[in-house]
Structure formats: structure tokens, C-alpha cells
Amino acid sequence: MTLSAFDGLGWLLVCLLPFVLVQRWLHRELQTILLILTHRPALVVGLFSLIFLPGVLVHETSHWLMARLLRVKTGRFSIIPKVIRNGKIQLGFVETAQVDVVRDALIGVAPLISGGRLIAWLGIHPLGMLPLWGDLTHWDWSQLWLGISNLPNQPDFWLWFYLVFVISSMMLPSASDRHAWLPVIVTIGALIVLALIAGAGAWMIDNLMPWLNNGLRAVAIVFAISLGFHLLLVIPLWGVRKLLCRITGYRVR
Numbered sequence: 001m002t003l004s005a006f007d008g009l010g011w012l013l014v015c016l017l018p019f020v021l022v023q024r025w026l027h028r029e030l031q032t033i034l035l036i037l038t039h040r041p042a043l044v045v046g047l048f049s050l051i052f053l054p055g056v057l058v059h060e061t062s063h064w065l066m067a068r069l070l071r072v073k074t075g076r077f078s079i080i081p082k083v084i085r086n087g088k089i090q091l092g093f094v095e096t097a098q099v100d101v102v103r104d105a106l107i108g109v110a111p112l113i114s115g116g117r118l119i120a121w122l123g124i125h126p127l128g129m130l131p132l133w134g135d136l137t138h139w140d141w142s143q144l145w146l147g148i149s150n151l152p153n154q155p156d157f158w159l160w161f162y163l164v165f166v167i168s169s170m171m172l173p174s175a176s177d178r179h180a181w182l183p184v185i186v187t188i189g190a191l192i193v194l195a196l197i198a199g200a201g202a203w204m205i206d207n208l209m210p211w212l213n214n215g216l217r218a219v220a221i222v223f224a225i226s227l228g229f230h231l232l233l234v235i236p237l238w239g240v241r242k243l244l245c246r247i248t249g250y251r252v253r
Helices: 008-038 041-051 053-069 101-124 130-137 141-153 157-170 181-197 201-207 209-248
Strands: 074-078 093-096
Touching: 008 041, 008 157, 008 209, 041 053, 053 074, 053 093, 053 101, 053 157, 101 157, 101 181, 101 209, 130 141, 141 157, 157 209
Parallel strands: none
Antiparallel strands: 074 093
16 A cells, blocks of 8 residues: 555644644634723623634534433533633533543544534535645645635635634534543554554554545545634734734733
């Protein structure tokens, strides 16, 4: 098998890591702009949550649906924002009963699964972005830029742009969502090591790796779409924030 048959993980890292950084950068810029304009932190929380409401609804509903699917009892469900420790904003939550780590991990990853599927559908069908992935992986920058510049010509482009933006911005699991992941990851890693020791390495490469690589490529496409939409917004927001700071003389820490 060629090296390209194992490129899914590389593309995932190339798209995921910048997306996480840009998403946090964009949230800071937007919150800073709202604070400069309103001077009221409570209003900033309300406006910020209103902008991302569809994404928050998808995130919390995904937790709830996965819990119900796995027969886990659920409690309160909220999409009302509030400020928690260290000034962080909690945009919503779903209470679930304490269960085994496997079901806990699945409930935690649910927003990434459902959000990713929605973004993939919106990006591929209403927006027609799948050819851009081919241009990116073949480093065809001129064709890639041409495809991006033609995106606003798609019907209802700004509606789909907004939905992709807010859903992707809210799909990453929070720290509380990820707390059960480590035991599951360690267990899977241990099983892979045992399989390799038992001599199943060649079989895994021939039968499991192509499936895994295609899955990682699909996830990378989701994060590439998300990263692109965030980059289109974060730079103008950064410019607006710099301009407002210069005009008002305010500096937000």
C-alpha cells in the first residue's frame, strides 16, 4: 500500500489543530467587540449565546439524544447561558445519570458526530464544496480560490454559511464532555497492541486501515470546511476589534 493510503490522520491534524486555535480566537474577538459596544458583560453573554443558538441547540440536543439512545437517564436540559468559573461562558447543559465510561464517552462525543454530519451535508449539498477538497489535496491553489470565490453564488448561501459557522463553532466537546475519553482511548490502544503482538498487524493494515483512513479523511473534510468558514470571519472581526480599540481607547483584558 502507498503512503497516500494512510494520509487521513495527517489531513485531520492539519485541519483540526488550526481550527481549534482559530475558533477560540474568533470567540475572543467577538466577545471583545460586544463588550466594547455594550459595556455590559451580562448583555455580552446574552448576545453571544443568541448568535450561536442553533449550534448550542444541536450540541445539547445531541447529548440528550445519545443518552436516550443508550438508555441513560437524563435530567435538566438548558440552553440558557451563564458565566462559570474563570469567566468562561456555559451556553447550555444536559444532566445525565452516572454510567460506565463507554456510554459516558459516547454521550460526550455526540455533538461532534451530529455536528460533523450536519456540516458535511451542508458543505457537500447546499454549498457544493466537495470539489474544493480535491483542489486542496492536490495543492491546486488557483482552482481552489476560484471555487471559493464562486461559493456566494450558491442559492441561500448566507443562510448555509451561518448554519455551518455556528454549528461547527459549537460542535467541539467541552472539557466535561471529554472526561471519560482517556480510559476508552487507553483500552483501545491496549487492544491494538495485543493484536499486533498476536501477529494480526498485516491483516489490520490490509482490512482495517483503509476503512479507518477513509473515516479520518471524512472527518478532516468537516474540519477543513469549519476552518475555512472561521477564517473568513475571524480576520474581519480582528480588524473591527482593533479599530474599535483605537477609536474608543479601550483595551479589554
